[in-house]
Amino acid sequence: MKIAIDVSQIVYGTGVSVYTRKLVENLLAIDKEDEFILFGGSLRRFQELKAFGAKVFPIPPKVGDFIWNRLHILPIEYLVGKIDIFHSSDWTQPPSKSFKVTTVHDLAPLKFPKSVHPEIVAVHKRRLKWVKKEIDRVIAPSTQTKKDLIDYGVSEDRIRVIYEASVNPPADLKRVEEVKKKYQVGQVKYLLSVGITPTKNTERIIKAFDLAGGGEKLKLVLVGRPVNVKIKERRGVRLLGAVSDNELAALYTGAEALVYPSLYEGFGIPVLDAFACGCPVVTSNFSSMPEVAGGAAVLVDPYSVSSIAEGIKKALGSRKGLIEKGLRRVKDFSWEKTAKETLKVYSEQH
Incomplete structure (x- = not known):
């Protein structure tokens, strides 16, 4: 299978960045049969994306939001070619003819709108509309996030809970x-x-x-x-x-x-x-x-x-x-386990 993953978020130093990096590293380590296409959109941080092995397109976040969340045009295949599975990031939701997977890490911007910039709230609202309408499988990191997604209108039968893991080993x-x-x-x-x-x-x-x-x-x-x-x-x-x-x-x-x-x-x-x-x-x-x-x-x-x-x-x-x-x-958590369970979600395409 050809699996395209949007890794744009790895450059921002957030929890989503950690998740994206660790997930991809472990997917590549354990899955030697499928072809992974890593890509990201950026103007200023393209070197970091290239160093991660990603194709980089000159599409900054605001432009991506306008094209894919507002207008919802330009299928992702136009950039990465024909694919079987598309795993989107938490910022934009491009259209695609493939089996569409996304990870929703939380709904904090919607549940606590005063804690973030109004434009961030607006972006997440626009994206969630397409997640509800088009996404085949939604990965949530906890049953709490699963409940939140259901409350916001995502069908329960499309949600899969996959835990994340620790990042920092102890220091001497x-x-x-x-x-x-x-x-x-x-x-x-x-x-x-x-x-x-x-x-x-x-x-x-x-x-x-x-x-x-x-x-x-x-x-x-x-x-x-x-x-x-x-x-x-x-x-x-x-x-x-x-x-x-x-x-x-x-x-x-x-x-x-x-x-x-x-x-x-x-x-x-x-x-x-x-x-x-x-x-x-x-x-x-x-x-x-x-x-x-x-x-x-x-x-x-x-x-x-x-x-x-x-x-x-x-x-x-x-x-x-x-x-x-x-x-x-x-010890109950590992990024390898996260990756293996994500591959199971990808296999639901069949």
Whole structure:
């Protein structure tokens, strides 16, 4: 079979980027019979796409949205030739005569429209219209996302749940100390929070940190660039900005716990990354988080500062047991398994 995959998203450094890269790498490693055609649209980031082995077309995101989501013209075969299967990205939905597969990672822009730019909301609405109308199989990373898709009108019989996996292996102690020194974290114990957005619940995390006794003997380290949230550094709170995957692994490994009471996740890779690095996790008691955590994390009410604070205290008091549970839980997931289950979806063409 000829399988075309839109890999445009690998250049953006997001969870979708991680998924796309890991899925394709594992598909190519285990499937030697089918022909894979990787392609992407970009004007400024074409070198990164080429380095990944993709054909690059001079189609920036806005143009792709206009052609494929608004007008819905120019079948993808016009660019890649005749194919049997087309796996589209999460941004555009070109028409195609092939068996059409897409992955919907979450519906955050539609469920929390005030947390992102209005144009992003509009793009996802336009694309979802064609997903509902034309896509043969929709891959969701959790049963929570499957439920959301059904709520938004996607037929249940077309949805397949395929879990994702962790990305960051644990760092050695030398690397942990190097990264702590680089970012001036110091030798004080710290909690880690990944992502600074309204849905990542950063403001409540800071309040819960204070309530749990954070300060001189326990810091809060925030990773990521603030998006629609105004956060300032103060005593006990360090704002690191964006860090590399390697540095993030070191921060997980050195942390007392990951505090991740997100208001919504399609999956929640940071939970598994923390588990893999031997880092206890405090996360939300709804959305996809309990499904991913599988009883290996401290679950809290993300809308309650006191609940988050109590969760932090509980995690700090039972680190050994939580670390052991997390290391066992993360073994249930692998990108190889993700790829194999995706190939099963492709085989439903017959």
